[in-house]
Structures are given as C-alpha cells and as structure tokens.
Amino acid sequence: MRGDAVPDDCRACARCCFSESPEHVRxxxxxxxxxxxRAQSFTSRLDNRRFMRIDDGRCAALLVDVERGTFACGIYEKRPDVCRSLDRGTSICVDERRAKAGRPEALLIRLRTGADET
Ligand code: SF4
Ligand code: SF4
Structure with a gap:
C-alpha cells in the first residue's frame, strides 16, 4: 500500500476488520x-444482541495469509450488512484507515516471528 492512499484491493488493508471493541460489528x-x-460460529452474544466475535484485536472471521501479507473475509458471502455497507474510499473507510494504521502490519510481524500462536 502506498502511503495512506485507498488500496486497490481491501485485501491489502483490512483495517476495518480490526477492533478491540466486542461491539465492533453488530x-x-x-x-x-x-x-x-459456520458464519454463525464467528459471532458472540452480548446481552440480547449479537456481534461478530473479536479475537486478538480482529474479527474472528478474518483470514490472514501470512506469506502474502493479505487478508480476506472468511464469510464474505454471509457477512453482516454493516460490513457490506462500508465502501472503499468513503469517509468511514478513511477514518478506519487512519485510526487503525499499523495494526494489520503488526499482526503480520507477530505471526511471522511466531510471537502469536493463532
Ligand atoms: S473498506 Fe477501507 S478500511 Fe476497509 S479494508 Fe477496504 S480500504 Fe481498508
Ligand atoms: S465479517 Fe468479514 S468483513 Fe466483516 S469485520 Fe469480519 S472479516 Fe471483516
């Protein structure tokens, strides 16, 4: 990814799939x-509401290709409406990329160095 430009492919970014909040994706x-x-297995319940489960700072459904350094939604065809509505290049996308800069890269470093067992 060049600078903070909108990537051509979200697989090079994935920042909107990163969060510490258990209420990130309703x-x-x-x-x-x-x-x-299978998709339901990546969700969790909080009170009477359901959310995508957060594992180690990212959505549990996010697939990581450590070798290529890319990411993919593991339930793309079944993903929630919140994810479907987030279009690349919108203000929400820009905010997510700014707020979460470095998180995917840090995860890749951890996975490549074996500092993360997931
Ligand atoms: S929608 Fe935006 S923040 Fe989300 S992966 Fe694509 S470029 Fe990154
Ligand atoms: S469901 Fe897919 S697109 Fe939505 S946050 Fe999880 S990995 Fe990302």
Missing part, C-alpha cells in the same frame, strides 16, 4: 438469518 436478525452455521 449482527442483526437479518444478518443472522442469512448466515450458515
């Missing part, structure tokens, strides 16, 4: 109904 009833059991 899973509404319509999302839940669309999900298969």
């Amino acid at each position: 899973v509404f009833d319509g999302d839940w109904d669309r999900m298969d059991t």
Whole structure:
C-alpha cells in the first residue's frame, strides 16, 4: 500500500476488520438469518444482541495469509450488512484507515516471528 492512499484491493488493508471493541460489528436478525452455521460460529452474544466475535484485536472471521501479507473475509458471502455497507474510499473507510494504521502490519510481524500462536 502506498502511503495512506485507498488500496486497490481491501485485501491489502483490512483495517476495518480490526477492533478491540466486542461491539465492533453488530449482527442483526437479518444478518443472522442469512448466515450458515459456520458464519454463525464467528459471532458472540452480548446481552440480547449479537456481534461478530473479536479475537486478538480482529474479527474472528478474518483470514490472514501470512506469506502474502493479505487478508480476506472468511464469510464474505454471509457477512453482516454493516460490513457490506462500508465502501472503499468513503469517509468511514478513511477514518478506519487512519485510526487503525499499523495494526494489520503488526499482526503480520507477530505471526511471522511466531510471537502469536493463532
Ligand atoms: S473498506 Fe477501507 S478500511 Fe476497509 S479494508 Fe477496504 S480500504 Fe481498508
Ligand atoms: S465479517 Fe468479514 S468483513 Fe466483516 S469485520 Fe469480519 S472479516 Fe471483516
């Protein structure tokens, strides 16, 4: 990725899939109904609400290709509406890229050096 320009492919970025908040991505009833059991396994419940589960600072459904240094949503066809509505290049995307700069890179370093067992 060059500077903080919008990447051509979100697989080079993935910053919007990173968060420390257990309420980062809400899973509404319509999302839940669309999900298969595998996608549902990446969710968690808080009170009476569902969210994508956060594991080690990132969505549990996020796939990491350590060798290539790329990322992919592991439930892309079943992902929640919140994720579907986040278009690359929008103000939310820009905010996410600014706020979470370095997180994917730091994860890749941890995985490549064996400092992370996931
Ligand atoms: S939508 Fe924006 S923040 Fe999310 S992965 Fe794509 S470029 Fe990155
Ligand atoms: S469901 Fe997919 S697109 Fe949405 S935060 Fe998780 S990995 Fe990212």
